[in-house]
Amino acid sequence: MKNFVFAALVIFVAACGPKxxxxxxxxxIRENIDYLASDSLKGRKSGEQGDLLAAQYIAGKFEAxxxxxxxxxxxxxFNLVTSAEIAEGNQLQVNDTEYEVEKDFLPYAFSANTTVAAEVVFTGFGIEVNRDSLKWNDFDGADVTEKWMLVLQGDPDLDNPNSPYLEFSSERAKALKASDKGAAGIIFVAGTKFSEADELSSLFFDKNSSRFSIPVIxxxxxxxxxxxxxxxxxxxxxxxxxxxxKAGLNLEVPVTVSVTVNVGLxxxxxxxxxxxxxxxxxxLKDEYVVVGAHFDHLGMGGPGSGSRAIDTVAVHNGxxxxxxxxxxVIQLAEKLAGDKSNKRCVIFVAFGAEEMGLLGSKTFTMKSPVExxxxxxxxxxxxxxxxxxxNSVSIGGTKTAEETEDLLNDLNPDFxxxxxxxGIGPxxxxxxxxxNIPVIYISTGAHPDYHTPQDDVELINFEGTQKVxxxxxxxxxxVVNRAEKLTFQEAGSKFQRSRGGRFKVTLGVMPDFAGAEKRGMRVDAVSKGKPAYAAGxxxxxxxxxxxxxxxxxxxxxxxxxxxxxAGATISxxxxxxxxxxxxIVQL
Structure with missing residues (x-):
């Protein structure tokens, strides 16, 4: 019924006045931004009512x-996972004492939903590394098979923001180590050096819906x-x-711990x-130019939302x-539709769930309406x-076509x-x-209000926006009307280096960052000339x-x-x- 009413409203508007x-x-410009960034849309979080209202508004503009x-x-x-929540039945029992979920213990969002009763081994920071001069082993002489690992959060160099152990110190990295060691599950606790307050972290969903095969609490x-x-x-x-x-340590703990985890995504x-x-x-009508922008934002903010105002829950109007x-996108659609002189087809897209990991644009390119x-x-x-x-404008992807930079300079008014x-960017x-599509990414750049509740309409430079x-x-x-299409060329790797930059090898693939595939890690692209490409x-x-x-x-x-x-051959x-x-891949 809602869709029928919306469609009827669009027809009525189209028939009763200028389109x-x-x-x-x-x-x-002001009308569009005023509505999309209004408090009534509550930050346009993916999957919520404001997200739907924004989509209906954009569709109405396209239709008109x-x-x-x-x-x-x-x-x-398309579907996506937006959050994790504690479901019914979470339990923790140490010997004969039962504890309360969210007060005494809390599962992680990536934990398996299961029940495990087992003995415990304390395994220090849960780190095992033997790399050149970096050596640490919390497992020497320990057998954690089918047992709980009790592990400290953090790493042995807590005061160093550039600790060499950082890549091994995350809860996910330690949970993977526990799984590799055959542990029944892993229990994290914060030492006083890591956190003076004896408090649990919140149930944090890191925008990746994959889970481990063992319980993690x-x-x-x-x-x-x-x-x-x-x-x-x-x-x-x-x-x-x-x-x-300054050395690893482990300890057998004579206790039986029983845990039931039930986390709903x-x-x-x-x-x-x-x-x-x-x-x-x-x-040229069988060729297509895509014009797009994402319409989602961060909703009310809060942990895991991407907000930089970490402790503030408020409308992030974006x-x-x-x-x-x-x-x-709306203005350009109206202009081209009014001119009616476009030689190539133009597809206009407002992408959903960009803030969740480019999910909308990935869905579009994987299930495109045209090849x-x-x-x-x-x-x-x-x-x-x-x-x-x-008067500065940032433009990305300028090397993804041979002609792009000349075009940008030739038509530049005075930016x-x-x-x-x-071609890869955020x-x-x-x-x-x-x-392998040439891209032109246009932005006036970030600012202190980025991903905060202060990104409001009052701060928009409307004259500057019109000029852009x-x-x-x-x-x-x-681009739509030129006789010959832009000539694509690779411009930079098709995958992004990890933040730490510590990999000694690469396969040369773009991974599925959002964890949409549950059987493993899906490859979203393969770079020519890299080991994965050579291996087929x-x-x-x-x-x-x-x-x-x-x-x-x-x-x-x-x-x-x-x-x-580097140089190794792997399967x-x-x-x-x-x-x-x-x-078989040669690194």
Whole structure:
């Protein structure tokens, strides 16, 4: 019924007045940003009501401009996991004492949902590394098979923000080590050096829906010390001894711990909004230019949302990020539809769930309404509403086509242009570059209000935004109507280096960052000339093991890479078309 009412409203508006103004006006820009960044949409979090209202508004604008709505009345729906929540039945029992979930213990969002009763081994920081001069072993002489590992959070160099142990210190890395060691589960506790307050962390969902095969929980020091009672040790003493001796330590703990974990992952539906303006040239109308921007934002903020205001729960309106970019897509759609002179087809897309890991643009390129090899260019607008006094505009992907930089300079009115050649970047254009499509990513840059509740309409530079849109219209007109399409060329790697930059080897693949594939780690792209490409790996392959060691997600994949040496020959188990295959890769 809601869709029927919405469709009827669109028809009524189209019939009873002017459809749109093809000119890029300040009033239209303000109207779009005002609505999309209004408090009533509550930050446009993916899967929530404000997200749907924003999508309906954009679809209405496309319809009113006379565009052809694709998919289901313009909506390309897809599912995603947005959060984790404590479900019924979580239990912790130490000998005969029962403890309370969220007060004494808390599962991790990536824990297996299961019940385990087992003995306990304290295993220090849960780290085992033997790399050049970096050596640490908390497992020397210990047998953790089918036992709980009780592990300190953090690492042996806690005061050093650039600790050499950082890549081994995350809860996911330690849980993978526990799984590799055959442990029944892993229990984390914070020592006083790690945290003076004996409090549990919140149930944090890290935007990756993959899970481990073992239970993973955290407990307070009070509970951990109850587990350690029979050893005459405490968490405080053990932590102090390890840091003083600067050496790993493990200890058998004469206690039985029973745990039941039940964490629910909240799945919801969101959508891309997609419409097309058909081309008018008999020769070029089978080629497509994509114009896009993401319309989702961070909702009310809070832990795990991506907000930089960590302790603030408030509406994150996202006026610049990215109501401004969506307004550009709407304005450009209206302008081209009004001019009716486009030779190539133009597909306009408002992407959902960009903030969740480019999920909307990945869905679009994987299930595109047209073949991606017919897409000749992609324009992406992300944060174009804060043109600064220096008149600077950042443009990414400028080396992804031979002609791009000349085009950008030739049509430049008077901007100070900052070029970045690479096709990979922190926005939706990356999904298109992975398909060998030239990309042009336009932004006026970040600012202190980025990903905070202060990103409001009052701070938008409307005149500057109009100027950026007018420049973009000229660029788009050229790309849509030029006789020869842009000439794609690779510009930088198709995968991003890890933040630590510590890998000694690479396969040369772009992983599925969001963990949508649950059987392993899906390969979203393969770079030519890299080891995976030489071994015959293809886009869509699912890596399930490296050298016989399980790979269930991107975290496990990265951990396996960290322990490989350049020049080695390894086996990579994959699923391809539902069939298991083994590739031999020379690193």
């Amino acid at each position: 749109f103004d093809k000119e890029i006006t300040l009033d239209d 401009a006379g565009l052809e709505l694709l998919f289901d009345n313009g909506f390309q729906e 955290q407990v307070t020091r009070k509970v951990a010390n109850e587990m350690l009672r029979g050893t005459e040790q405490t968490v405080e003493k053990l932590e102090a001894e390890i840091l003083e001796q 909240k799945e919801t539906t969101t959508r891309n909004v997609v419409a097309m303006l058909p081309g008018n040239d008999e020769k 006026a610049d990020d990215n109501a401004s970019g969506v307004s550009a 991606t090899d017919k897409m000749v260019a992609m324009f992406n607008f992300d944060m174009i509403g804060r043109l600064k006094e220096d 100070t242009l900052a070029f970045t050649g690479e 926005s939706d254009h990356a999904s298109f570059y992975l398909q 849109m007018s420049y973009s219209a000229a660029l788009l007109d050229d 790996m293809k886009k869509g392959d699912i890596i399930i093991a490296i050298d016989g060691k399980k790979v269930g997600n991107i975290y496990e994949y990265m951990d396996r890479l960290q322990n490989l040496e 990579v188990d994959i699923l391809r078309d539902e069939k298991p295959t083994v590739l």
